[in-house]
Amino acid sequence: LESLLNNVTEFVLFGLFQSREMQLVCFVVFSLFHVLTVLGNLLVIITINASKTLNAPMYFFLSHLSFADMCYPSATTPKMIADTFVERKTISFNGCMTQLFSAHFFGGTEIFLLTAMAYDRYVAICRPLHYTAIMDRWKCGLLAGASWVGGFLHSILQTLLTVQLPFCGPNEIDNFFCDVHPLLKLACADTYVVGLIVVANSGMISLVSFIILIISYVVILLNLRSQSSEGRRKALSTCGAHFTVVALFFVPCIFIYMRPSSTLSIDKIVAVFYCILTPMFNPLIYTLRNAEVKNAMKNLWKK
Secondary structure, three states, X not given: OHHHHOOOOXXXXXXXXXXXXXXXXXXXXXHHHHHHHHHHHHHHHHHHHHOOOOOOHHHHHHHHHHHHXXXXXXXXXXXXXXXXXOOOOEEEHHHHHHXXXXXXXXXXXXXXXXXXXXXXXXXXXXXXXXXXXXXXXXXXXXXXXXXXXXXXXXXXXXXXXXXXXXXXXXXXXXXXXXXXXXXXXXXXXXXXXXXXXXXXXXXXXXXXXXXXXXXXXXXHHHHHOOOOHHHHHHHHHHHXXXXXXHHHHHHHHHHHHOOOOOOOOOHHHXXXXXXXXXXXXXXXXXXXXXXXXXXXXXXXXXX
Protein backbone atom coordinates (compact mmCIF):
# COMPACT_ATOMS: atom_id res chain seq x y z
CA LEU A 1 0.00 0.00 0.00
CA GLU A 2 2.83 2.42 0.87
CA SER A 3 4.48 1.89 -2.54
CA LEU A 4 1.16 2.42 -4.30
CA LEU A 5 0.58 5.70 -2.46
CA ASN A 6 4.05 7.04 -3.31
CA ASN A 7 4.31 6.12 -6.98
CA VAL A 8 5.03 9.69 -8.15
CA THR A 9 8.71 9.95 -9.09
CA GLU A 10 8.49 13.31 -10.89
CA PHE A 11 6.27 16.37 -11.19
CA VAL A 12 5.25 18.31 -14.30
CA LEU A 13 5.55 22.10 -14.04
CA PHE A 14 3.20 24.20 -16.18
CA GLY A 15 5.43 27.29 -15.99
CA LEU A 16 4.19 30.86 -16.25
CA PHE A 17 2.72 30.67 -19.76
CA GLN A 18 1.69 27.90 -22.13
CA SER A 19 2.23 29.62 -25.49
CA ARG A 20 5.60 29.12 -27.19
CA GLU A 21 5.95 32.84 -27.97
CA MET A 22 5.49 33.85 -24.32
CA GLN A 23 7.95 31.17 -23.22
CA LEU A 24 10.59 32.71 -25.50
CA VAL A 25 9.82 36.12 -24.00
CA CYS A 26 10.21 34.60 -20.53
CA PHE A 27 13.57 33.13 -21.54
CA VAL A 28 14.94 36.52 -22.62
CA VAL A 29 13.40 38.56 -19.77
CA PHE A 30 14.16 36.23 -16.88
CA SER A 31 17.66 35.42 -18.15
CA LEU A 32 18.37 39.15 -18.09
CA PHE A 33 16.75 39.49 -14.65
CA HIS A 34 18.82 36.64 -13.24
CA VAL A 35 22.11 38.00 -14.58
CA LEU A 36 21.28 41.45 -13.17
CA THR A 37 20.31 39.92 -9.81
CA VAL A 38 23.53 37.92 -9.44
CA LEU A 39 25.84 40.70 -10.69
CA GLY A 40 24.03 43.46 -8.76
CA ASN A 41 24.09 41.65 -5.42
CA LEU A 42 27.64 40.43 -5.99
CA LEU A 43 28.72 44.03 -6.62
CA VAL A 44 27.10 45.12 -3.34
CA ILE A 45 28.88 42.32 -1.41
CA ILE A 46 32.27 43.14 -2.97
CA THR A 47 31.82 46.88 -2.40
CA ILE A 48 30.89 46.49 1.28
CA ASN A 49 33.74 44.05 2.01
CA ALA A 50 36.34 46.03 0.04
CA SER A 51 35.45 49.46 1.41
CA LYS A 52 36.84 50.67 4.74
CA THR A 53 34.09 53.30 5.08
CA LEU A 54 31.16 50.86 4.91
CA ASN A 55 31.75 49.24 8.30
CA ALA A 56 28.47 50.23 10.00
CA PRO A 57 26.10 47.43 11.13
CA MET A 58 23.62 48.44 8.42
CA TYR A 59 26.11 47.46 5.70
CA PHE A 60 27.00 44.24 7.52
CA PHE A 61 23.34 43.20 7.34
CA LEU A 62 23.08 44.47 3.76
CA SER A 63 25.93 42.18 2.67
CA HIS A 64 24.10 39.20 4.22
CA LEU A 65 20.86 40.29 2.54
CA SER A 66 22.62 40.59 -0.83
CA PHE A 67 24.04 37.09 -0.46
CA ALA A 68 20.56 35.72 0.34
CA ASP A 69 19.15 37.69 -2.61
CA MET A 70 21.78 36.18 -4.89
CA CYS A 71 20.98 32.61 -3.79
CA TYR A 72 17.20 32.91 -3.42
CA PRO A 73 16.23 33.24 -7.11
CA SER A 74 18.95 30.73 -8.02
CA ALA A 75 16.75 28.06 -6.41
CA THR A 76 13.98 28.58 -8.99
CA THR A 77 14.95 30.86 -11.91
CA PRO A 78 17.62 28.71 -13.69
CA LYS A 79 15.19 25.76 -13.81
CA MET A 80 12.43 28.01 -15.16
CA ILE A 81 14.77 29.43 -17.83
CA ALA A 82 15.92 25.93 -18.86
CA ASP A 83 12.29 24.75 -19.06
CA THR A 84 11.49 27.29 -21.79
CA PHE A 85 13.39 25.03 -24.23
CA VAL A 86 11.37 21.88 -23.53
CA GLU A 87 7.76 20.99 -24.19
CA ARG A 88 7.33 18.79 -21.10
CA LYS A 89 8.71 20.56 -18.03
CA THR A 90 9.48 17.87 -15.46
CA ILE A 91 11.31 17.86 -12.15
CA SER A 92 12.19 14.76 -10.12
CA PHE A 93 10.63 14.20 -6.70
CA ASN A 94 14.01 14.77 -4.98
CA GLY A 95 14.67 17.82 -7.15
CA CYS A 96 11.26 19.21 -6.23
CA MET A 97 11.91 18.79 -2.50
CA THR A 98 15.39 20.33 -2.88
CA GLN A 99 13.88 23.32 -4.68
CA LEU A 100 11.22 23.66 -1.98
CA PHE A 101 13.84 23.58 0.78
CA SER A 102 16.21 26.04 -0.96
CA ALA A 103 13.50 28.58 -1.81
CA HIS A 104 12.10 28.63 1.72
CA PHE A 105 15.55 28.61 3.32
CA PHE A 106 16.76 31.75 1.53
CA GLY A 107 13.29 33.35 1.57
CA GLY A 108 12.88 32.76 5.31
CA THR A 109 16.39 34.05 5.98
CA GLU A 110 15.58 37.22 4.03
CA ILE A 111 12.50 37.82 6.19
CA PHE A 112 14.56 37.60 9.38
CA LEU A 113 17.38 39.73 7.95
CA LEU A 114 14.95 42.48 6.97
CA THR A 115 13.55 42.40 10.52
CA ALA A 116 17.09 42.64 11.96
CA MET A 117 17.80 45.60 9.66
CA ALA A 118 14.65 47.34 10.90
CA TYR A 119 15.85 46.85 14.49
CA ASP A 120 19.22 48.32 13.51
CA ARG A 121 17.54 51.42 12.01
CA TYR A 122 15.32 51.77 15.08
CA VAL A 123 18.35 51.80 17.44
CA ALA A 124 20.32 54.15 15.15
CA ILE A 125 17.53 56.74 14.95
CA CYS A 126 15.74 56.39 18.29
CA ARG A 127 18.76 55.66 20.55
CA PRO A 128 21.71 57.25 18.74
CA LEU A 129 23.84 57.79 21.86
CA HIS A 130 23.71 54.08 22.73
CA TYR A 131 23.91 52.81 19.15
CA THR A 132 27.54 51.66 19.12
CA ALA A 133 27.12 49.96 22.51
CA ILE A 134 23.89 48.14 21.55
CA MET A 135 24.83 47.21 17.97
CA ASP A 136 28.35 45.94 18.63
CA ARG A 137 30.07 43.35 16.43
CA TRP A 138 28.93 40.44 18.63
CA LYS A 139 25.25 41.54 18.57
CA CYS A 140 25.30 42.01 14.80
CA GLY A 141 26.85 38.58 14.29
CA LEU A 142 24.28 37.05 16.61
CA LEU A 143 21.35 38.66 14.74
CA ALA A 144 22.74 37.61 11.35
CA GLY A 145 23.42 34.06 12.56
CA ALA A 146 19.95 33.82 14.11
CA SER A 147 18.45 34.91 10.77
CA TRP A 148 20.18 32.08 8.91
CA VAL A 149 19.29 29.53 11.60
CA GLY A 150 15.68 30.78 11.60
CA GLY A 151 15.53 30.41 7.81
CA PHE A 152 16.87 26.86 8.06
CA LEU A 153 14.39 25.82 10.77
CA HIS A 154 11.49 27.35 8.85
CA SER A 155 12.55 25.58 5.64
CA ILE A 156 13.28 22.18 7.15
CA LEU A 157 9.83 22.14 8.79
CA GLN A 158 8.14 22.98 5.46
CA THR A 159 10.13 20.28 3.67
CA LEU A 160 9.57 17.56 6.29
CA LEU A 161 5.83 18.28 6.32
CA THR A 162 5.69 17.91 2.54
CA VAL A 163 8.08 15.02 1.89
CA GLN A 164 6.16 12.64 4.16
CA LEU A 165 2.88 13.15 2.27
CA PRO A 166 1.70 10.35 -0.08
CA PHE A 167 1.56 11.29 -3.78
CA CYS A 168 -0.29 8.90 -6.10
CA GLY A 169 -1.21 11.25 -8.97
CA PRO A 170 -1.94 13.52 -10.70
CA ASN A 171 1.53 15.10 -10.69
CA GLU A 172 0.96 18.41 -12.50
CA ILE A 173 1.89 21.69 -10.74
CA ASP A 174 0.42 24.92 -12.12
CA ASN A 175 3.50 26.96 -11.22
CA PHE A 176 7.10 27.52 -12.33
CA PHE A 177 8.61 25.95 -9.19
CA CYS A 178 7.74 23.50 -6.42
CA ASP A 179 5.99 25.20 -3.52
CA VAL A 180 4.04 23.94 -0.53
CA HIS A 181 0.45 24.81 -1.49
CA PRO A 182 0.52 23.25 -5.00
CA LEU A 183 2.09 20.08 -3.53
CA LEU A 184 -0.52 19.87 -0.76
CA LYS A 185 -3.17 20.04 -3.48
CA LEU A 186 -1.66 16.93 -5.16
CA ALA A 187 -1.29 14.83 -2.00
CA CYS A 188 -3.46 11.71 -1.64
CA ALA A 189 -4.35 12.49 1.96
CA ASP A 190 -6.21 14.97 4.11
CA THR A 191 -3.87 17.98 4.22
CA TYR A 192 -6.05 20.30 6.32
CA VAL A 193 -3.84 20.06 9.44
CA VAL A 194 -0.65 20.32 7.38
CA GLY A 195 -2.10 23.35 5.61
CA LEU A 196 -2.77 25.04 8.96
CA ILE A 197 0.81 24.34 10.05
CA VAL A 198 2.07 25.85 6.79
CA VAL A 199 0.00 28.99 7.46
CA ALA A 200 1.30 29.11 11.04
CA ASN A 201 4.85 28.69 9.75
CA SER A 202 5.12 30.69 6.51
CA GLY A 203 2.06 32.91 6.78
CA MET A 204 2.39 33.98 10.40
CA ILE A 205 6.17 34.51 10.12
CA SER A 206 5.53 36.85 7.19
CA LEU A 207 2.59 38.63 8.83
CA VAL A 208 4.14 39.04 12.31
CA SER A 209 7.46 40.22 10.86
CA PHE A 210 5.61 42.70 8.63
CA ILE A 211 3.63 44.07 11.59
CA ILE A 212 6.84 44.42 13.63
CA LEU A 213 8.43 46.29 10.73
CA ILE A 214 5.44 48.64 10.37
CA ILE A 215 5.48 49.39 14.12
CA SER A 216 9.22 50.09 14.02
CA TYR A 217 8.75 52.56 11.13
CA VAL A 218 5.92 54.34 12.96
CA VAL A 219 8.13 54.72 16.05
CA ILE A 220 11.02 55.94 13.87
CA LEU A 221 8.81 58.53 12.13
CA LEU A 222 7.57 59.81 15.49
CA ASN A 223 11.14 60.17 16.74
CA LEU A 224 12.25 62.01 13.59
CA ARG A 225 10.15 65.03 14.56
CA SER A 226 12.75 66.05 17.15
CA GLN A 227 15.71 65.82 14.76
CA SER A 228 17.21 68.38 12.39
CA SER A 229 16.00 68.65 8.80
CA GLU A 230 19.26 67.09 7.53
CA GLY A 231 18.96 64.20 9.99
CA ARG A 232 15.33 63.65 9.00
CA ARG A 233 16.21 63.66 5.30
CA LYS A 234 19.00 61.09 5.71
CA ALA A 235 16.93 58.85 8.00
CA LEU A 236 13.89 58.98 5.72
CA SER A 237 16.05 58.13 2.71
CA THR A 238 17.47 55.03 4.41
CA CYS A 239 14.14 53.91 5.87
CA GLY A 240 12.34 54.66 2.62
CA ALA A 241 14.64 52.29 0.75
CA HIS A 242 14.18 49.63 3.41
CA PHE A 243 10.41 49.96 3.45
CA THR A 244 10.23 49.70 -0.36
CA VAL A 245 12.08 46.38 -0.18
CA VAL A 246 9.84 45.21 2.66
CA ALA A 247 6.62 46.06 0.79
CA LEU A 248 7.77 44.34 -2.43
CA PHE A 249 8.69 41.19 -0.53
CA PHE A 250 6.19 40.84 2.32
CA VAL A 251 2.89 41.78 0.66
CA PRO A 252 3.06 38.99 -1.99
CA CYS A 253 4.29 36.49 0.65
CA ILE A 254 1.37 37.29 2.95
CA PHE A 255 -1.06 36.99 0.02
CA ILE A 256 0.27 33.52 -0.87
CA TYR A 257 0.92 31.92 2.51
CA MET A 258 -1.89 33.25 4.70
CA ARG A 259 -4.36 30.99 2.86
CA PRO A 260 -4.56 27.38 4.13
CA SER A 261 -4.13 24.72 1.42
CA SER A 262 -5.50 26.76 -1.46
CA THR A 263 -4.07 27.86 -4.78
CA LEU A 264 -5.18 30.55 -7.24
CA SER A 265 -4.22 30.99 -10.88
CA ILE A 266 -2.68 34.37 -10.03
CA ASP A 267 -0.34 32.84 -7.41
CA LYS A 268 2.46 32.10 -9.87
CA ILE A 269 2.44 35.70 -11.14
CA VAL A 270 2.50 36.99 -7.56
CA ALA A 271 5.39 34.59 -6.79
CA VAL A 272 7.46 36.34 -9.48
CA PHE A 273 7.56 39.44 -7.26
CA TYR A 274 9.13 37.85 -4.18
CA CYS A 275 11.11 35.10 -5.96
CA ILE A 276 12.61 37.07 -8.87
CA LEU A 277 11.87 40.83 -8.88
CA THR A 278 12.59 41.74 -5.24
CA PRO A 279 16.09 40.14 -5.19
CA MET A 280 16.88 42.09 -8.38
CA PHE A 281 15.54 45.42 -7.09
CA ASN A 282 17.22 45.24 -3.66
CA PRO A 283 20.73 46.27 -4.78
CA LEU A 284 19.27 49.05 -6.97
CA ILE A 285 17.04 50.39 -4.19
CA TYR A 286 19.78 50.35 -1.56
CA THR A 287 22.55 51.78 -3.76
CA LEU A 288 20.64 54.46 -5.69
CA ARG A 289 19.32 55.97 -2.45
CA ASN A 290 22.58 55.69 -0.48
CA ALA A 291 25.38 58.19 -1.16
CA GLU A 292 27.94 56.25 0.92
CA VAL A 293 27.46 53.06 -1.12
CA LYS A 294 27.59 55.01 -4.42
CA ASN A 295 30.84 56.72 -3.38
CA ALA A 296 32.35 53.39 -2.29
CA MET A 297 31.42 51.89 -5.68
CA LYS A 298 33.06 54.82 -7.48
CA ASN A 299 36.25 54.37 -5.44
CA LEU A 300 36.20 50.62 -6.11
CA TRP A 301 35.76 51.29 -9.85
CA LYS A 302 38.75 53.68 -9.81
CA LYS A 303 40.90 51.04 -8.11
